[in-house]
Amino acid sequence: MIQKFIELGQGYGDIFELCELMTTNTNRIHHTFAFVSEHNGGKVASIAVAMKPVGESKFMPIYICREGIPYNPENQSKRFKLFEDAVAENNQLLITLDVKNSSIYVDTSLYYQYLTGALRLYHYIPALY
Template identity: 60%
Template sequence: MIQQFIELGQGYGDIYELCELIKTNEHRFHNAFIFTANHDGVSVASLAVAFKPSGESKFMPIYICREGIPYDEEKLSKRIEIFKHAILHAGQRENILEIKHSSIFSEKNQFYQYLIGILRLNHYIPPMQ
């Protein structure tokens, strides 16, 4: 199983695209994530959704809006509320994970490999086959 992150953007208008992907691919929905990280004393969120492979494919896409949304657990932003509503409408729940901020990695690819490792380790996505 090949899992790969597909970055949509920083999370402003991209949240609506992510929610539309959830709606139109509800039958492929696998898991949803809110990744929180601290960067220079500010908590930010990345929103992501993993979909099951299409047909006979062994490719699992994980769409993400990376670190563009301020995160306050007590007062969620409108974008996070929209995301959570789309997930609930699909009959699912989000998984909230605290992670390292992408800026500590020298390359974006390393950051995504780190996330895939966390998701596999916690059985949120299938292991590599």
């Protein structure tokens, strides 16, 4: 199974696109994620949706809005709340993981390899075969 992160943006206007992808592909949702990291003294979240492969395909897309949403569990931003509502409307469980910030990686592809490894390690996505 090949998994690939598809970055929609950094969670500003593109969060609406991510929520719409969830609504129109409800039967394909595998898992929903919030990747929380430290950045400039605060916490930020990346939100993502892993979709099941289409038909006989071995390709699993993971749509992500990377690190543009402030994260505070006691007082969530409207953008994060919008994602939480979309997750609930689609009868999904939001999996929250504390991860390293992408700014410590030279290239975002290395960051996505790190996230893929973590998701495989915890069996949230299938192994590479």
